[in-house]
Amino acid sequence: MNTRAIVTIYRMEMARFFRTLTQSFVSPVLSTSLYFVVFGAAIGSKIQEVDGVEYGAFIVPGLMMLTIMTQATSNASFGIYFPKFIGTIYEILSAPVSFLDVTIGYVGAAATKSLFIGTVILVTARMFVDFSIQNPFAMLAFLILTCLCFSLLGFIIGIWASNFEQLQLIPLLVITPLVFLGGTFYSISMLPPLWQSITLFNPVLYLISGFRWSFYGHADVPVSISLLAISVFTLVCMLVIRWIFKTGWRIRS
């Protein structure tokens, strides 16, 4: 393993992030604030409490998840797609680095960025509503695993994509709908029974449910299943990357 190369890639990516710091933070903070205004204030005035938690506070974990998942995916996919697009990938392909080194560098950076953004969202949310976190360690574990998992997914998308449209396709058509339908803004117990069963097929539900449990101690599905789900997703992403690595798929012409 070329540790220096991993650190180099990581630092380069983080430097890019900090160079565009305002841009990196302003958009997630702004959209979170908008969600609070629209959902928290407008809907919150109709729905007082969900599972004994004030509605404004109830949506905080889901909102964090929403932002983390989309940011991790887009950061990681862009991170590896950009050098492919402008051609600087030649340097990485010709350097004495393994695909694992490259993955750790890019995915690590993307996960760190989304962790930063997640924290900012948490702080922003705290300015709108009052809440406390029951299981801070579980919360941190879910947070880190989610950042990692979706950064891996983004990395795969970035390698797969051969144009900007494909780069946006999966986040837009798959991740966003799944997050919205996965209980970001509601508890699935509020749905009709048929929809409850359908929602159980949505993998994102398990992540949001577990994350919310770490805040308020209430979950739609058992926490152990949530933990299992996120671990399985992460593992699947890693296996896909290993396969890409072995076959050289879409990397070398």
Add this chain to the structure above:
Amino acid sequence: MSILEARDLTKIYSTGFTALNSVNLEIREGEVMALLGPNGAGKTTLISIICGITEATAGTVLVGGHDNVTSAMQARQLIGLVPQEITLEPFEKVIDTMRFSRGLFGMRSNDAHLDRLLDKLSLTDKRESRVHTLSGGMRRRVLIAKALSHEPRILFLDEPTAGVDVELRNAMWQTVSELKDDGVTIILTTHYIVEAEAIADRVAIINKGEIRIVEDKQELMARMGEKQITIELADAISMIPDVLAEYNLELSSCGRELDYRYDARASRTGITTLLNGLREAGLQMTDIQTRQSTLEEIFVKLMQDDQ
């Protein structure tokens, strides 16, 4: 000893196009090898395969004895590449892109080395500039600086002087010869064959995906080159006298010059007898010039023969 060896390299692109056809090439440690060939000959493809950017369809590459697929890490560690296309992160600072290259090759940071490179490539005042603010020629030099930042033993220069002004081109060749003195092996492509003639030890000519010639530059020029004597006459003549018929002379400059081509390596060049013949024919000479074919002329001729 050969530091790099390509054996039976074949590349068929996904389009079905055969860009390289069973190429064999051996590079000796410390030499400057010029890889010459027309557009589309397969030069960049060959370099890309050696550097690990493109996968060969068949064949093997050994770099310093390491197979570049099965021992890719060891093989790549030795190589620096200046690609033909200018590809740089536009918003990075020059020095940061160099640090990146060095780190990627697993080398401890060494800004003193990087500053020396910047100085050599006349980029010192651009050290903190962002890449997108540089001119095309400067960017190409940044690419060279990046390739050298990890102290490679073998340097590939794929058209390093395209778009670089004359003065800097000379400075660049100066840098190349200094690198050679340091023992770096250099493989370069260029369409300015005059430059290849000046700097290369050996020349490989590639066309349509096949290596046509690999030869010591001096030997190639002696073997393929012609020598020519131009004799200036005091008075113009309208036709060549019969006594001189056997020399296949050509009349030029409105009858004021006679051109004689000969094989410099032949045991009898015929020069002495030609000069005697001139005296017999009563022609007066005012001057004599000799001239040798350039590598460019040889190259052009070879390519025409190849058609």
